[in-house]
Structure formats: structure tokens, C-alpha cells
Amino acid sequence: MLLDVTGITNLTSNIWELCLSGPFPYQRVQAGQFINILINQGKDHILRRPISIAEVDTNKKSLTIVFRVVGQGTEWLSQRQVGDQLNIIGPLGTGFQLPAKNSKVVVVGGGIGVPPLYQLVKELKQITNDLTIILGFRNQADCFWVERFAKLGQVLVATNDGSFGTKGFVTDLLDTKANYEYLYSCGPRGMLQALKNHCQGINIQGYVSLEERMACGVGACYGCVCSSADRKLHYRICKEGPVFNWEEVAL
């Protein structure tokens, strides 16, 4: 599919927000899914780059992605301009499973794991009012989209150095006595592990979004697997994931 770039905004020193519109099955998008983007017509890079869908607007027929520049592919993406076109496939993967109505929910995002939770929070708002949003960043300069989330619910922010919000980690802000029923998270693998440990012993459904280097992005190559909790099975992150119940997978 060819989508038009309708906006590109620099959020932090190396994080960018890109808006796309054009023919795309917007209705089919499940929060937590991703698109797979071809870089420069595949000329310099034969593998597409997977980027999560941060927001989808079915009316305006547009979708938003947010990415961090870490290499040549994301560097190229950051240089796109309004009017350029992106060759993408998607939506891909299995997204977040929504909770029962009026559940008590906490959403925890870390760094570049924050934006994939935005569409989820938008949908959660339709289902429940008991929603806590915890966001973690390295420092104030790395913070983004905090106000955007604040419009949808109560937001707690942790930064490693305390330059914004509370000093510390997201786990410091996650009250295990708050009787949360559902936890949704996206962020570095270490943060997801810490969260799961932190919630050990409490009765909570945890859903986490995982990452792995991908080739096909559609489930055909078995490149992007993660282990089941008992390590006896593999799941394809691009097809059975990227979102898993954290009881199912070995973090």
C-alpha cells in the first residue's frame, strides 16, 4: 500500500511523529498492531521496518506512528516530508485484548514504548473510567506525548534522573495494592520483566508488547519468535504477537 505523508513532527532529539493517510483498512486496526515500512523503495534496505500504530483515525482516514532514529532506516523515515509516499503493509500482528467493561486498568509505557499505548488508551476510555497511565522516560528532554495522554486520563511520569515527574522507575509508581485487574505495557524488555516481577503474587492480567528483529513481518519466516513460558513452544511476535499475555511468554 502507498500512504501519503501528511505530517511529520520532531518530538525529542531523536523521536519523530509521522502522520499518514490514504487507502488503508483503518477499521480493521487493533490497538497494538504494527505496520511494516519499506525504506527508500527497498533500494538500500531489503527488509521492511516494523513500527507500531500509535493512533488510527477511522473518520479522518489517517494513522500516526512515532519512532526513534536508531539506524539508517529510521533516519530515512525521519527525513520524509509532507507529500512523500510510504510503501507499507499492515495492519500486522495481534494487538491488545481489551478488558471487561469498567475494569480497573493500568497502562505502563517506557520510552519509545509509549506511543503504541495511545490507541489502546483511547479505546480503553470507551470501556472504563478507572484508568491509570504510567509513563517512564530517561529524563525531561526525552519526554513526549505526556499532555496528549493526560487528556485521556490520570498520568504519572517517572524519569531516571527526576528531571520530570518522580525520580525512579515505572515500577516505583505502580501501586501493587491498588487492585488493578489489567495491566498493559510496552517498553524495553527489562522494564517488562521488572513489571512482571513487581506484580508477582497479585491477581492481575498482564499484557505486554514484545519486539524482535523481523524479516517477513507476516509470520512466514519464523525469524521473530519468542519462547512460551515453559520454553517448549515458540510464538511468532509478528503474528501471534507482538502483544502477549505475560503468563504465556518467557520474558
Added chain:
Amino acid sequence: MLLDVTGITNLTSNIWELCLSGPFPYQRVQAGQFINILINQGKDHILRRPISIAEVDTNKKSLTIVFRVVGQGTEWLSQRQVGDQLNIIGPLGTGFQLPAKNSKVVVVGGGIGVPPLYQLVKELKQITNDLTIILGFRNQADCFWVERFAKLGQVLVATNDGSFGTKGFVTDLLDTKANYEYLYSCGPRGMLQALKNHCQGINIQGYVSLEERMACGVGACYGCVCSSADRKLHYRICKEGPVFNWEEVAL
């Protein structure tokens, strides 16, 4: 060296004229030399593309090349715009050796072999008034730069189908009884051979510009050789050539 594109003009359906300026040793250029052009920063194409220098203007500090689109490299070149930069090396190779003053000279160009003779003709004009220019093209639609040459001397044109000038080949226009002392030519190998055969037995110094697939373009890889007339030696077209006395080489 990075040169600025200062002009690009479409001459025929697939032939383009490109003007460049910027830091370049214009004074050192010998008519018949070439430059070696990097395509798209070397991203899709690791080998540079050799293109002859068609004209050099030491005062205006500019040079002109003319090329035919035959593949991806020349296709990319044809898409350059004023303001773009080209990464080039040059001038490379050994150009035309100029004749003795007031000699009787004929210059013969065929197709995309015409432009490399333009700088030569400009220089010949300083040396002699007895100058005949013969240009060959496939048909009228393929003709270019005829008027440009006509400003410098008498021009005879042959086209295969007679749609412009005389019907036939450049050899038909080359009067072997005209007592030419020097012949300079650039064009397809077949035309150069035909010319040499045509001039068999008459006393004339012939200089021809040859082509071969190149890798380094500077004489380091031995990729672009042609045989000496006795086939006992090889010359590097990019260094000892592209211009050779036709007695020296096996055409």
C-alpha cells in the same frame, strides 16, 4: 570533487546535456578526456560512470557533458536538477593530440560520439582554418548539436534514413581524395573500423576515441584494456586512452 549542476537540457528522446560548475582543474582538461561520475552517492551503484567532457569553459569555470540514457546510471543522471551536486573525479585519460598548425583536418562523430569532439573542434579552430566536420546520426529525431558545430566550421551530416542531411554513413561523406592530413573520430566501434578501412592507403593521421566497461577509471584495475595493433600489448583505455592513434590499436 563535488560539482554543481547549473543546467540540464533534453536534446533528443534519450540524450541529455548537463552543465556543471565548481572547483575543477579546468585548465588541465585536454579535449577527449572524461570524468567519472558517482551515481547517487554510490548507494545503488558502486562503479562510477565514465562520461566524456564535451566542452570546458575556463573563464566561466564550467564544463558540459552529454549522455544517452542506456541504463540505471544514466537514467539517474538525466533526473538531476539545477542545484543538485555531482560527485566526480577527473579529468581522466589521455585526450586528442592536436595537429600541426594549419593542417587539413577532418573530424567525424557518430551518435553519442559527437559531443566529445566539440571541445576538440573549438581548439582546432585556433590552429587551422581548414576544418571539415562530419556528423552521423540514425535519423533526424536523433540529431543534436549540429548547429552548435556549424558555428565552428563546415558541417556535413549523414543519417541512416536520409531524414536529415545525406542518406547513408559518415564514410559516404568522407572524400578520400581531399588530402586530409588528420582525422579525429569518436563513435561506435563499427564506425571507427569503417573509417579506418575507408582511409586505407591514404596518408592520414587518424585518432579515435574508444570505450570499454570500466571499474576504476584511473588505470589501477586493468579492466578497460584494448589490444595494440599487433595484439602483443594491452593499453588501458582509461589511462593511455580513450584516444589512440588508430595505427596503434586493434579496432
Added chain:
Amino acid sequence: MSNPNLAVELAGLKLKNPVMPASGCFGFGREYSNYYPLSQLGAVVVKATTLEPRLGNPTPRVTEVTAGMLNAIGLANPGVEKVITQELPWLAKQDVPIIVNVAGSTEREYCRVVEEISNSGYAQAIELNVSCPNVKLGGLTFGADPKVLANLIKKVKKVSAVPLFVKLSPNVTDIQDLAIAAEAAGADGLSLINTLIGMQIDIKTRKPVLANKIGGLSGPAIKPVAVRMVYQVAQVVKIPIIGMGGIYSGIDALEFIMAGASAVMVGTANFTNPMACPKIIKEIADFMAAEGIESLEEIRGCAL
């Protein structure tokens, strides 16, 4: 010539066109059936199937390199039983010939998988994978020695009722030797090439990117090696050759056909463009129409 005939016959197997996805790059067909009907393909070649289920290597097991990628999947697959009960029945309904790629660690294992696949009735042909570079360092046990290869082929042929294609490894000194041995041992055709063995090091972590350290190099980077091997093998065998390695376009496919291949497989290109196979089929047809070629027989091996 507005309607060139792309049909080819491979050891009795009739394909409507010479383009098939390469094993391991197309799962068991389900995923790409979301992009186009599989019946457009010459055949579908499924992921390497082994006797027992295999998880494969730890991750990362894919990474990109210049004009290619490295993979160290390590023959991950659900095992022959599940392949027969859960994957092939679906694929058999897609109106496209099925070729099952078979791998193993011992002759016995190969034979048992081939026998079960052959008996299942789902496969129109079997492709014997004796060239997977990712199972262990210094592997290739069956694909590097002509005698060992010939023995394996003879045993496997006895238990197979369908044509047997042997997929050769490019990581050998003399591909012709192996091709000749495979033909003499009874192979009905040869597939080449599998991946070249490669490695990428991340200079930041100072370690190989792949958990398995080495992986198989595929994609445009390997095309010249692949074309050369097809060309060399076409000179010494009579059985049909299926060429692959870096095919992204009809032009690429035609290079292989002119080098002597009867058909081609498309691997990595599916990842870059899920519509790669239909695109390549169309480009071959366009070239044939433009050049007035009525059947691929006319140009097969014409560069030899």
C-alpha cells in the same frame, strides 16, 4: 505474441509457470494467501519439515546486510506429523502443486519424513534440503560430500513415490561434482542455491548479531554466485534445475533461465514485497511477449 506460454514441466511435474516461493520464505502458504491467490504460483514450496518438531535457534535469528539478509532460523517447524495434519490439508485446497522441503539429521530421519510426506498424498514433489547452514557450525554433513549425498539420495528415492529435487549448498569447492553425484544417485531435479554462510558483527556490542553467530546469506548479494552455479551445473547434468538466489524481478528470473534453469524460486524478495512472485511472473510474461518468445524452452540455457 500477446499471450506467451509460461508453462514448464519438471520431471513430470507440470507447472503453469516457472515461479515458486523458496522454502522457508513462505511458511506453509497461509500468510501470503492474504495477498494473492496461491493458485497464481507455479507451485508452493513449504518450510523445511523434520521428523520431530523443532524450535530452531535462539534469537536474534535474522538480520539485514547490504543487499541481503542473514538468517539462522535453524529448521524451526512443527514436525512432519503436524505438517501433514494441520498445514498441508489447507494448502491442498489452494489449487497449486505442493513441494515439501525435507530436512533431517540422519539418513533414517530423512527417509522417514520423505516416506510420510510421500504417503500423505499431499505433495507433488519433495525437495531434499541437504544444505541448511544453520543447524550447527561445520554442518552441511549431507550436502558437502558427493558419496554421502549419493547414499542419502538412493535411500530416500526408495521410499518416495513423487519426484525428488535435491537442494544443493553453494558452500562447496566443486558444485559440479555434487550435481553429478546427485543425478547419478537418482535425483529427479536439482534446486540451487541455498544460502551462503555469512556473519555480521555489531561493532557497538562487539559481538555477532545473530545468536547463532553464523547465518545463511540470501538476497540480491548472492545472485551472481547463484547464476554461476546454475550455469556450471547445467553443463554437466540432464535433469531439470530450479534456480534461485536473489531473484527480485523477471529480469533476474530470466538470467537463471538463460543460465540453464527450468524454473526458479523466490525467497527473500517475498519479505521486501509480498507481491514479489506475481510481479515476477508478469515480468517474465512481458519480456516473452516483447521479444516474441513463445515458450521458455526457447531460451532455457541459451547463455551456455
Added chain:
Amino acid sequence: MSNPNLAVELAGLKLKNPVMPASGCFGFGREYSNYYPLSQLGAVVVKATTLEPRLGNPTPRVTEVTAGMLNAIGLANPGVEKVITQELPWLAKQDVPIIVNVAGSTEREYCRVVEEISNSGYAQAIELNVSCPNVKLGGLTFGADPKVLANLIKKVKKVSAVPLFVKLSPNVTDIQDLAIAAEAAGADGLSLINTLIGMQIDIKTRKPVLANKIGGLSGPAIKPVAVRMVYQVAQVVKIPIIGMGGIYSGIDALEFIMAGASAVMVGTANFTNPMACPKIIKEIADFMAAEGIESLEEIRGCAL
């Protein structure tokens, strides 16, 4: 660390930095001396030198492929006598160590060339080219069999007073075997890799592009194979390894060093950018400065 030390020692040969142009890609040094002083280089490696002058193969003998090129130069060179009288004296004045790449068709020929080069006093080391794929189809006579290779090395060592690097071919089943044999036979170091054998077909003419049909594949396309071979060989030999294959940047060079190479050679990159070698030297220095690496010894083989 603002001033990292790039010096390396290879079998007693002291180089101010680990970057050398690869044989065949730098002529005898004259051409690139127009772009920078050759004294900036670790050493200069000259074109393969044979006993008699050789014209090499017919043209076309180079062509571009995706992320690489094919060459079938065929050891064109003026012969050892002219190399010694007309090329090396000039190069010896450039204040840079000289490594002469030696090729031949028979053991006797190799020995005579090595002896003459060694006696000439111009060469600080000799690189034995037993891996040129372009001399005839099915060539590689000396580079593919460990015993044949070992015999050649033993004979050559007797007539050489300077260190001997043996340049291995990647077109073999087991590079470790050959490396072990070369070390045991007395090689002072190993250079790897030479080019992979490849082919390109022009679908318009329907023939191979190169007059020689096959040619050697070099450039970024082969880097993963080259890094893997350096890594594998570094595990089994103690003598220094010179790595090459697709090096275009300091990052590429560092991949080879982390895989176990003591030094690197740069071939095809010179054609893309005549300033490739000085650029790579600077990029290595910049990386070392940024990461606080004082000497390349610290990171050599760190990915092993």
C-alpha cells in the same frame, strides 16, 4: 583518548595502521598517489605478478552487479622483470611498506617469482595468490586442496627471505582446513578472502556479460561471507590474518578486526571512492577515540 595508536605488527612487519589496498585494485600504486601520499597507508599491495608478462582475458572483463562487481582481469601484469625494474623502484620511494602479490601456473613459476621479488629487496612481504578464480574455469588448482597448498607453501618459503602471506580462496567447502594446512606449512600470515566466483547474464544479448563468462565477485555483497571466514579461521590459527571483502568504511574494517583480523585490505572501494583508504583509516581512529580504545590489540578478535 584523543590520539589512538593504529599501529599493528604482522609477522614482524610493522605497519603504521592496519589499512592496505587489496591486490589488483591499486595497480602498482602510481594512480592513487595522485589522490593522496601513499605513505598514509599501512602498506601497498601490488597487482598479482607472474613470471612472464600476461595480457589477461578478453574484454569486457569488469561489470557491475548489485552491491558489487565481477572482474575477470585474468592476472594481467607486465611480468616479474618489468615489475622489479619499472614499478617497484618508484613505489619504494613512497615511504610505505610494499607487499607483492605473486601468482603462477606451476610450483616452479611461483618459486621463481617469489625468489626474484625477495632478492630484489623491494618487498617487505609477499602475498601468495593461490585463489585467482579467473585464470581458467575450474582453476583454483593450488587454493582448493590442503595438501597441494601446503607443498607449494613449503617450496616457496625456502626461496623467500621476507614474510609470506597466503591469500585464500573463499570458493571452498572448508576454509579452516586450508588455513590450518597453510599455517602448518609455514605461512607467516593469511589474507582472506579473494573473490567469490560469479556470473552475470545480459538478458538482451542472452549471453554472459564477461567475455570470460565467469568472474570474481567483490564489494559489499561478499562482506558477510568474508567476515564469517575470518572468524572461522581466527579460531584455528595463531598466525595473523588480513581480512578483506567489501570494506567501505571504518565500521566495516572494525567488523573484520573484531572477527579476528590483525589488518585489512580495501579493494573495490577504491573504485567507488579514490580516497577510500584514508577515509577508512580516519574512521577507525575516530571510533577508537570515541570508545577509548588505545590499541587495536584490545579489540582484535573480541567477537570470537
